[in-house]
Amino acid sequence: MGNREIIDWKGDIVRKPIIAGNWKMNKTLAEAEEFVQAVKNNIPANDVVDAVVGAPNIFTQKLVEWTEGTDLKVAAQNSYFEDEGAFTGETSPKALADLGTDYVIIGHSERRDIFGETDEEVNKKAHAVFNHKMLPIICVGESLDQREAGETNEWVSGQVKAALEGLTAEQVKELVLAYEPIWAIGTGKTATSEQANDTIKVIRETVQELYDEETAEAVRIQYGGSVKPDNIAELLDQSDIDGALVGGASLEADSFLKLLEAADNND
Numbered sequence: 001m002g003n004r005e006i007i008d009w010k011g012d013i014v015r016k017p018i019i020a021g022n023w024k025m026n027k028t029l030a031e032a033e034e035f036v037q038a039v040k041n042n043i044p045a046n047d048v049v050d051a052v053v054g055a056p057n058i059f060t061q062k063l064v065e066w067t068e069g070t071d072l073k074v075a076a077q078n079s080y081f082e083d084e085g086a087f088t089g090e091t092s093p094k095a096l097a098d099l100g101t102d103y104v105i106i107g108h109s110e111r112r113d114i115f116g117e118t119d120e121e122v123n124k125k126a127h128a129v130f131n132h133k134m135l136p137i138i139c140v141g142e143s144l145d146q147r148e149a150g151e152t153n154e155w156v157s158g159q160v161k162a163a164l165e166g167l168t169a170e171q172v173k174e175l176v177l178a179y180e181p182i183w184a185i186g187t188g189k190t191a192t193s194e195q196a197n198d199t200i201k202v203i204r205e206t207v208q209e210l211y212d213e214e215t216a217e218a219v220r221i222q223y224g225g226s227v228k229p230d231n232i233a234e235l236l237d238q239s240d241i242d243g244a245l246v247g248g249a250s251l252e253a254d255s256f257l258k259l260l261e262a263a264d265n266n267d
């Protein structure tokens, strides 16, 4: 049994939930330290849930130091796809790996919309992250206009195909996909748990089409968009939702711990 699986109460092997905080561009170094000190010894063991904090990249080195020997994993919020060179202001995946970074969030809708990241770049970044033995958390999701026009499934499935291009089945089993409908991010509007689950099923079917059933059953797919301690349990109860990528509710230690607790209690 790999690191991404657990045995449930019925004795079946199931996907282990993964809860990742995405702090976005928030917190000072002192605030980041206060958070880590408050949570690092209070998180459930990583054989029941994977707990990840995605801090701004300037704090990554400190986060790795502070969390050493604990079950809290560290994610960067972005990486470039080249290892080094004349790319002013970018972050090297080689340097992130050297610091001890575990995961890299790739293709967040804010990166795509505000910074113009393309599907092709997201794919190159996914390869770069794997080349340095880290794991990507690859985000996909539709806008409100696309949802209302009935284009969600086709759009999200296209993003998944483009992001995974050239990755092996073994790599896809290890990475994490995050379905984040853009209209639910930071708006307080959560997709209903059924809506989220339906789109996540489409993502899983896309993985099956591209690879095989075993890969589709293994890959963990998170939901993101206004996840809070009071709605996470319902989301995690759904058949295909394997965790959450959380913005606002991951900023406070108490709230982050409640999200982990909900995942710990879910089976």
Ligand SMILES: O=C(CO)COP(=O)(O)O
Pocket (backbone or CB within 6 Å): 022, 108, 180, 184, 185, 186, 187, 188, 224, 225, 226, 227, 245, 246, 247, 248, 249
């Ligand atoms: O974008 C998100 C996580 O990556 C979701 O943000 P919120 O949880 O603040 O809606």
